Amino acid sequence: MTEPLKNEHAQRxxxxxxxxxxxxxxxxxxxxxxxxxxxxxxxxxxxxxxxPSPKMVWDxxxxxxxxxxxxxxxxxxxxxxxxxxxxxxxxxxxxxxxLSKLSFLERLMAPFLVGSSSLPMVAVxxxxxxxxxxxxxxxxxxxxxxxxxxxxxxxxxxxRNTPQELHELMRSLxxxxxxxxxxxxxxxxLPVLLGGLRVGxxxxxxGAIVGELVSSDRGLxxxxxxxxxxxxxxxxxxxxxxxxxxxxxxxxxxLLLERRALVWQTWRKDHL
Amino acid sequence: xxxxxxxxxxxxxxxLLSACKPFAENEALRPVTLNLTYIPNVQFAPYYVGxxxxxxxxxxxxxxxxxxxxxxxxxxxGAGKEQFMIASGEQVLMSRAQGLPVVxxxxxxxDYPVGVVALKEANIQSPADLKGKQIGLPGLFGASYIGFExxxxxxxxxxxxxxxxxxxxxxxxSLVTGQVEAVVGYVANEPVQLKARGYEVDVLRVADAxxxxxxxxxTNEKTIADEPDFVKAMxxxxxxxxxxAAENPEEAFDICKKHVENLNQLSPEELEIQRQVMLSSxxxxxxxxxEHVEQFRKWQNMQHLLLELGLINETLDIEGAFSDTFDR
Numbered sequence: 001m002t003e004p005l006k007n008e009h010a011q012r013x014x015x016x017x018x019x020x021x022x023x024x025x026x027x028x029x030x031x032x033x034x035x036x037x038x039x040x041x042x043x044x045x046x047x048x049x050x051x052p053s054p055k056m057v058w059d060x061x062x063x064x065x066x067x068x069x070x071x072x073x074x075x076x077x078x079x080x081x082x083x084x085x086x087x088x089x090x091x092x093x094x095x096x097x098x099l100s101k102l103s104f105l106e107r108l109m110a111p112f113l114v115g116s117s118s119l120p121m122v123a124v125x126x127x128x129x130x131x132x133x134x135x136x137x138x139x140x141x142x143x144x145x146x147x148x149x150x151x152x153x154x155x156x157x158x159x160r161n162t163p164q165e166l167h168e169l170m171r172s173l174x175x176x177x178x179x180x181x182x183x184x185x186x187x188x189x190l191p192v193l194l195g196g197l198r199v200g201x202x203x204x205x206x207g208a209i210v211g212e213l214v215s216s217d218r219g220l221x222x223x224x225x226x227x228x229x230x231x232x233x234x235x236x237x238x239x240x241x242x243x244x245x246x247x248x249x250x251x252x253x254x255l256l257l258e259r260r261a262l263v264w265q266t267w268r269k270d271h272l
Numbered sequence: 273x274x275x276x277x278x279x280x281x282x283x284x285x286x287x288l289l290s291a292c293k294p295f296a297e298n299e300a301l302r303p304v305t306l307n308l309t310y311i312p313n314v315q316f317a318p319y320y321v322g323x324x325x326x327x328x329x330x331x332x333x334x335x336x337x338x339x340x341x342x343x344x345x346x347x348x349x350g351a352g353k354e355q356f357m358i359a360s361g362e363q364v365l366m367s368r369a370q371g372l373p374v375v376x377x378x379x380x381x382x383d384y385p386v387g388v389v390a391l392k393e394a395n396i397q398s399p400a401d402l403k404g405k406q407i408g409l410p411g412l413f414g415a416s417y418i419g420f421e422x423x424x425x426x427x428x429x430x431x432x433x434x435x436x437x438x439x440x441x442x443x444x445x446s447l448v449t450g451q452v453e454a455v456v457g458y459v460a461n462e463p464v465q466l467k468a469r470g471y472e473v474d475v476l477r478v479a480d481a482x483x484x485x486x487x488x489x490x491t492n493e494k495t496i497a498d499e500p501d502f503v504k505a506m507x508x509x510x511x512x513x514x515x516x517a518a519e520n521p522e523e524a525f526d527i528c529k530k531h532v533e534n535l536n537q538l539s540p541e542e543l544e545i546q547r548q549v550m551l552s553s554x555x556x557x558x559x560x561x562x563e564h565v566e567q568f569r570k571w572q573n574m575q576h577l578l579l580e581l582g583l584i585n586e587t588l589d590i591e592g593a594f595s596d597t598f599d600r
Binding site for chain 2: 047050063064067130134215216217222228230231232235
């Protein structure tokens with residue numbers, strides 16, 4: 001009796017749609033947005049430096065895509081984001097694991113962990129650039145810091161939520177610390193950890209842009225500054241839309257990784 | 273599947289590494305960074321000219337240009353972490369008041385480059401007309417703020433006589449959309465941008481009301497004391513570059529295209545606006561070194577204004593803030 005009910009509940013929560021519709025829905029929303037934009041442009045008749053038309057933005061995109069400018073800047077921002085994710089995510093995981101083992105240290109750090117979530121990176125970024133220079137290093141550091149705290153908190157939550165009886169089982173089996181880590185703690189914490197990484201990915205994009213807007217000579221943030229300085233608003237739009245696209249792609253890559261890494265969970269749900 | 277994943281990762285890493293340019297070294301020349309504020313812009317034409325025409329190289333310098341926040345860069349130069357930058361006169365005095373030993377060694381602008389810009393219909397013809405008006409400026413900091421206060425004070429106006437709105441660097445947009453009645457900006461930029469887009473404007477130049485120190489080449493006392501020849505080489509190369517760019521504006525503009533991102537991708541109309549911005553900028557450059565007495569007077573005016581505004585608390589030794597022994 002419970003099985004059909006469970007299935008019905010699951011279906012109500014996520015109704016199955018065909019793969020075609022799955023593509024058509026977001027595509028439709030993009031087309032709708034573009035149409036709305038064009039209507040606004042035609043109605044308001046604002047100068048192009050205040051609101052360019054979708055075609056102006058598209059033409060600008062093609063221009064900088066074909067002459068290599070787009071990739072020149074996008075690749076730099078992507079490099080900052082990926083390095084920031086790697087360093088910030090790794091540091092947060094290692095420190096988070098350490099803190100979970102030493103509860104007094106966690107209690108000691110608690111005020112910082114709570115406060116850090118509201119760290120105004122826009123205010124801190126100029127200082128980091130003064131201390132560490134205007135190059136790649138300071139941007140990567142800003143990205144790492146934006147990624148670090150959400151991942152750290154998720155690592156702590158993930159490790160703390162490991163069922164106590166499983167810990168006791170591992171103890172009764174005389175498992176070594178390494179076995180406990182790889183066979184119990186890491187798999188148990190992985191869903192929450194990857195969730196944190198997903199949040200960190202979008203935050204990392206914001207971190208990179210904040211750093212580039214403060215001081216840079218390359219990257220999409222720099223391109224935004226250039227566009228603003230030359231009243232080339234179409235260029236600003238291209239840079240902003242590229243950022244949105246990049247952030248979305250990175251988000252889906254992490255989501256894909258998450259699904260792949262947590263395939264055992266789906267298996268467990270289906271078979272147990 | 274794994275192979276494809278590895279190939280994908282390899283491809284991404286290769287593409288990202290291709291984004292990093294190899295570092296070229298020129299051993300004969302001394303590498304030095306010249307910190308400009310803002311972003312790459314045609315107004316910085318002299319420095320692009322100095323690089324491309326080899327004026328810096330002739331002086332034994334391999335100059336790299338960097339861009340960023342003026343206040344941050346002054347702190348770096350004052351602390352000795354950087355050696356040269358372009359800064360406005362008020363930044364020099366305010367930094368010295370904070371104990372940062374920065375010194376101006378060559379003038380770039382002869383006039384203070386800030387002004388109030390309003391559309392014709394607002395009928396703002398003199399500083400006295402600013403009374404009761406909504407004024408937009410980037411914020412209560414920097415050259416725009418200092419310049420506006422100088423202008424307002426020249427008409428015996430104080431902050432209670434007008435409303436100052438921090439609008440960031442959206443002066444042209446805010447004025448056109450009627451969010452403010454006048455904006456404070458660079459006389460070589462915003463008025464040119466507006467006129468080129470068909471708007472009739474009135475401009476009140478700060479330089480017409482009071483003579484203040486504009487942008488100059490700034491270093492620190494330690495560099496001056498330890499390496500006066502290095503400072504002289506830099507100052508003279510900058511002066512030569514300013515003069516050459518002013519005398520050869522078309523060539524200077526072509527050189528800008530190599531250094532200012534996106535310039536080549538602008539429409540012919542937009543490109544012409546940028547050319548006009550550069551030409552307007554040239555009009556306020558200091559192409560001949562200024563006499564000591566003249567310089568001293570400008571610095572004294574600036575100090576007087578900063579004291580009135582409460583941005584510095586005590587009188588400084590003006591002679592320590594600038595030097596005219598390097599640029600001639």
